Amino acid sequence: MSDYNFQEIEAKWQDLWEKQKPFACDVLSDKKKMFLLVEFPYPSAQGLHVGHPRSYTALDVIARKRRMENYEVMYGMGWDAFGLSAEVYAVRTGIHPRITTRENINNFRRQMKSIGFSFDWDREIDTTDPHYYKWTQWMFLQMVKQGLAYKGPTQINYCPNCKTTLANEEVINGGCERCHGPVEKRIKEQWMLKITQYADRLAQELDTVNYISPVVDQQRNWIGRSEGAEITFTLKENNASITVFTTRPDTIFGASYMVLAPEHSLVDTLRPKISNWDAVEAYRLAAKQKTDIDRSDVTKEKTGVPLEGISVINPATNAPIPVWISDYVMMGYGSGAIMAVPGHDDRDWAFAKKFHLPILDVISGGNVQESAYTGDGVLVNSGFLNGLNVTDAKARMIEWLQKHDMGSAKINYKLRDWIFSRQRYWGEPIPMVLCQACGWVPLPDDQLPLVLPELEDYRPTDDGSAPLAKLTDWVKTTCPCCQGPAERETDTMPQWAGSCWYFMRYLDPKNDQAFCDPKILEKWLPVDWYNGGMEHTTLHLLYSRFWYKALADAGIVPGIEPYGRRTSHGMILGTDNEKMSKSRGNVVNPDSVVEAYGADVFRTYEMFMGDFDKTAPWSDGTINGVARFLRKVWALLEKIDSSAPPSIEQEKALHRAIHDVGERIERMKFNTAVSALMECINAFAQADSLPPSLLGDFCKLLSPFAPHMAEEIWQQLGNQGLVCQQSWPTYDSALLVDDSVTIGVQVNGKLRATITISKGASNLEAEAAALAEEGVKRALEGKTPRKVIVVPDRIVNIVVG
């Protein structure tokens, strides 16, 4: 018996898998399908992070088990290779992103293969391959045709450091997601996707899928549905009107002033009537120059300027109220105007206090001069609403507004349309042409893919225009519609475009007639199980659901949701319990782990290190323990004796493991599934001999975690075929139960003894055994039990006193 040479043995099986392709998916198979998905990575120059394999291994365990359960499994891998990071890296190194991307992909593929994932590598995809992005462009055009894409001036988030536009989802606390620098607001012509048109469905249809609840909560939160009313206020000075959105129409009698966003266009219209225009203009200019970080600082004092000479009529009271502008009202939400009810809104209260505006009490329950009262109560000082509670008053008020044609019920969303343009080079060209005569014209399908042209200098420009604009020959084209002179769009798509639909391409990766054969889509969608990071909840996952619904509405894909089930893994931290980062110097490189311990140890450790859901710190000690475990498994080969009958203990240990490992994998309790494997081999090792069949069955349980060693032992036991192609073992329930059971005996809920009784013993027997215990007698101090609770095979609790 030699030591386990993992380098040699892992290479041997990886070569064999490569040749025999046991993980190839037959999409036309009659077997029950199982579509498993992990987020395909962005192939960075740093290579694979130890965080990636946590997700990949988990679903690899599921994939391998499902194959052994006779499912046809789809488990693919590919590269989300467009995007800013690749371009930034290329600019820094001076090497074209196409070249660095190819190198990075090769490195990622090598790393993944060294870990032994059971991906069907013949279905590898790459978002930067023209054969792939042809369909990304095609799908974008489908959205154009459905009226879901439009180009228009919009206030965008611009990162002056990265020199590009950011989607709202890419702005974190007013800063850039990538460089964390401040983000400016600019007005720019951008391609937009109308994700807001799907806001309601994106929220509602979460009920039709099985996502872990934090994902559901976070998406709903992000979509931010709120029910309220739109109310029209009329200007006192002329008949112009201003519409506000409020969730509290019930408080309208307390609306003592109105606030407009500084950017509100009405301010310009009203200029001739505004007597303090200089002050107004100065305030607007100052607001414009503020970054979102300044503007969204909740703790800062409220500022604002009144529009002197302007007032509006409160439709409920008919009284004129002043109009202010303040940057605490945002142009991008509702109508950019609010009715301020300082008595019952904290922000309005703070504003009113500062500027000495009237604070009216219209809902009983608080002292509005001290602080805003936002709770429930009975309406007061509110005319026909008096005496109603908040809910009823809301309904009554909306009714009243509708009757008088002054407003109606309205639902608003925080979700904004998706800013889809990037003034960058390394992305899918947007296949649109601007014709002087015809306007924006989509490229016809036969001109797809619109290949990303070569460019000498692909660096972003300081004036915010796209690098492709420099290619004047490429930009100049003819209109597909009228053949007149036209210009190509020079913006490219964001990183998120290619990942919106990539899972479908695994199903039919080489098809050039369609992104996927519709029959295959029909059979394989939705994805059965998608595991990925929480950080993608309001980005990729939301975009992708929207993209799918848009395609579904165009009749292109089946169903309404792309992913049936969504789970998430916790982050892997450094040994210091901090997020791994170069600057902290706590990064663990998967290559060095594989080199030192082998893929099997790496995989098993990643599953054993902690609860899959939760963050877990890297630990060199624990990984050693896993290595020791696998060495013990290997050493069992020495005990193999085909003439020895299995001991009952060994059989019980095996069947216990079959039960526990299977059940724990299904519950994604991978750490305790590994514990169950450990317990089993600890039991196996007790005896001097072990029948080959028991170790063979154990190999089946081990194979999802440590597939190389499992194959090797399986072969050395003299078995035919691959262990990964065997059937998942079943357990004999009779072997799961013991004849006797040790249970606790409590006196008044405190443990005083344990008794071993036969399984299924009657309550009387258990009680008698319990009362006979010395420890119990001592605790009873001669008192007579008042009550004895026996839970069969579980516990005896004696109540005294």
Added chain:
RNA sequence: GCCCUAGUGGCGGAAUGGUAGACGCGGCAGACUCAAAAUCUGCUUUCGGCAACGAAGUGGGGGUUCGAGUCCCUCCUGGGGCACCA
């Protein structure tokens, strides 16, 4: 401020309302060895005690229950998300 999440030995972590600490790491003692590594055996929540045993114990405080790490209320702390969204 709002919405999620978590808080258990020296450490990672186990526990369908029923013997808290499985499994692993680390530590201690021993075996093997010229020695070391590797391996194996035993012990290892804390306090008191030679021991038998006793007491305390799952972030704090209340509650429900024969019985609470687990359920309810409340507070504290860490992690994540959203945030002047009317």
